[in-house]
Amino acid sequence: MENADQLVCLSFASRPNRLKLLRCVIRDAADLAGLDSDATDAVVLAVNEACMNIIQHSYKMKPDGRIEIEVVQEPDALVFRLRDYAGSVDIEMLRSRNLDDIRPGGLGVHLIDCLMDEYGFLESPQGGGNIFEMKKFIR
16 A cells, blocks of 8 residues: 555444444545545445444444444545454345335445445454455545
8 A cells, every 4th residue: 555644543332322423533534535525425424334234233233342443545545444353244145135125224235335436345354353445536
C-alpha cells in the first residue's frame, strides 16, 4: 500500500448502540478524504451494515465481542478494514435474501454490493477471527 494514509483506527464492543459513534467517525473520515455527500452516505451505510452483520451473525448479539475498524486513504480509494474475533465466516453462506421477500432486515450484503466498489474477506488473521475489507474509489 504505497502512499496510503491511515485516517483512523477504532476498536469497540459488539453492541448496536456503538454504531452511532462509528457512523460519525466514518462520516468525518470520508469528508477528510474528499468524498462527495452521496459517496459519504454510501460508505457510512455500508460500514454500518457490515458491522451490524458482525454483531448479529458473528457474535450472535453477544455484547462482549470486539470489532476493530481501520480506515485508510489510498491515492484512489478509501479503504475500510473490519476485524472481528469471532469464528471463521463461511463465505459460501453469505448472501442477501431474495429482494421479492418484503420484510425488514437481511439486505446488508445487497447494500454493500450496491454501495461499495470492491469488498471481500482477507486471509484469516493470526489469532483467529475475520477481516472484511471494503473500498470506495475516490473520483
